Amino acid sequence: MSTKESSRDKLIKTASRLFQLQGYHGTGLNHILKESGAPKGSLYYHFPNGKEQLAVESVQLTAEFVRNQIQRGMDKKTDAIEAIQEFIKGMAEQFHTDDSQQGVPIATVALETALTNEPIREACQNGYESFQQVFTEKLLQSGYEERRARELGIVINSIIEGAFMLSFTMGSNEPLLLAAKNIPALLK
Amino acid sequence: MSTKESSRDKLIKTASRLFQLQGYHGTGLNHILKESGAPKGSLYYHFPNGKEQLAVESVQLTAEFVRNQIQRGMDKKTDAIEAIQEFIKGMAEQFHTDDSQQGVPIATVALETALTNEPIREACQNGYESFQQVFTEKLLQSGYEERRARELGIVINSIIEGAFMLSFTMGSNEPLLLAAKNIPALLK
DNA sequence: GTCTATAGCTCGATAGAC
DNA sequence: GTCTATCGAGCTATAGAC
Numbered sequence: 001m002s003t004k005e006s007s008r009d010k011l012i013k014t015a016s017r018l019f020q021l022q023g024y025h026g027t028g029l030n031h032i033l034k035e036s037g038a039p040k041g042s043l044y045y046h047f048p049n050g051k052e053q054l055a056v057e058s059v060q061l062t063a064e065f066v067r068n069q070i071q072r073g074m075d076k077k078t079d080a081i082e083a084i085q086e087f088i089k090g091m092a093e094q095f096h097t098d099d100s101q102q103g104v105p106i107a108t109v110a111l112e113t114a115l116t117n118e119p120i121r122e123a124c125q126n127g128y129e130s131f132q133q134v135f136t137e138k139l140l141q142s143g144y145e146e147r148r149a150r151e152l153g154i155v156i157n158s159i160i161e162g163a164f165m166l167s168f169t170m171g172s173n174e175p176l177l178l179a180a181k182n183i184p185a186l187l188k
Numbered sequence: 189m190s191t192k193e194s195s196r197d198k199l200i201k202t203a204s205r206l207f208q209l210q211g212y213h214g215t216g217l218n219h220i221l222k223e224s225g226a227p228k229g230s231l232y233y234h235f236p237n238g239k240e241q242l243a244v245e246s247v248q249l250t251a252e253f254v255r256n257q258i259q260r261g262m263d264k265k266t267d268a269i270e271a272i273q274e275f276i277k278g279m280a281e282q283f284h285t286d287d288s289q290q291g292v293p294i295a296t297v298a299l300e301t302a303l304t305n306e307p308i309r310e311a312c313q314n315g316y317e318s319f320q321q322v323f324t325e326k327l328l329q330s331g332y333e334e335r336r337a338r339e340l341g342i343v344i345n346s347i348i349e350g351a352f353m354l355s356f357t358m359g360s361n362e363p364l365l366l367a368a369k370n371i372p373a374l375l376k
Numbered sequence: 377g378t379c380t381a382t383a384g385c386t387c388g389a390t391a392g393a394c
Numbered sequence: 395g396t397c398t399a400t401c402g403a404g405c406t407a408t409a410g411a412c
Binding site: 021022023024025026101103104107108110111112114115116121124125128129151152154155157158159160161162163165166168169170171174175178179181182185186188 | 291296298300317340342349350354367
């Protein structure tokens with residue numbers, strides 16, 4: 001069970017990175033195979049449903065990774081406002097220091113496929129809901145009322161995704177920095 | 189000048205729609221040619237730089253259209269907060285009544301190409317800056333200080349883009365509605 | 377579990393007649 | 395300005411040996 005997952009894992013990890021960088025349609029299976037070093041014959045053995053299955057599991061892996069990052073961010077401060085603000089600031093700082101460019105998680109694939117591929121769209125939706133859940137729980141712990149906490153979880157998700165996308169497109173972390181700056185007003 | 193632009197215009201309009209729906213890599217030139225009804229031979233006559241040029245001009249056309257929509261929204265109310273709030277509500281209402289699904293403008297192409305195609309990325313950036321400019325001007329007219337108005341223009345852009353993308357992915361207009369609801373807190 | 381080979385298709389782009 | 399024909403490459407997916 002441990003060694004036999006090796007090729008499979010390499011494929012998923014490489015696919016996650018490339019899908020995030022170049023999108024679903026912009027990334028070919030041959031490219032993924034070549035970069036992962038996995039043998040071509042094993043792709044359809046591990047992923048009988050081909051590219052679609054690979055994308056669904058890649059999105060799930062990416063979502064899990066991001067969710068953990070958010071969770072760690074929330075654990076750093078007891079106050080929800082501070083925690084969220086610091087988390088976004090961290091994203092902004094990491095934005096250009098990270099020399100390995102990495103695209104916007106989930107969103108790139110989501111926008112391409114939401115109208116044409118239901119399993120992939122669903123995986124993206126589940127990912128986003130898991131992010132929102134972490135924010136909402138943090139707000140609940142800080143005393144926000146349940147309905148309000150759920151709503152704000154969605155709004156925070158929106159502003160982070162939008163600011164990330166803008167920062168990515170503009171090549172500047174300013175949108176992320178301004179999002180962080182204006183979080184307190186939003187959560188008042 | 190009027191009839192000779194016909195094929196060109198059809199190509200750009202069709203390309204704008206398809207790129208928005210399926211992304212840059214997910215949309216083939218043959219598909220665009222077929223849907224537009226334009227003759228294949230004329231594509232490289234009107235767009236010597238091929239697909240890239242078609243994408244750049246498509247993004248510009250989409251950006252101009254969206255910018256005008258925003259501008260019309262801002263003109264509907266004198267108060268900036270009300271105007272922006274109503275504009276987002278309008279997006280939310282239009283979200284599912286519009287039977288012709290249409291994707292998220294600019295963002296889909298931007299995320300796919302920002303790291304790999306500079307001319308297209310630049311066109312997307314210019315589009316986003318033109319949106320922000322409209323919000324900023326509205327805030328200036330409502331008495332916000334210049335620096336603050338510019339910052340809030342970016343933040344509003346972020347939250348709208350993020351909420352739109354989430355609504356699109358989730359298949360629900362809730363993120364847009366919640367964005368609208370929380371705009372006043374942000375602009376206080 | 378892995379490998380090669382290849383089918384069958386679509387892609388973007390070009391050439392050259394008209 | 396338009397059209398056909400076609401190139402070379404890449405794509406997803408499958409077949410079948412090992």
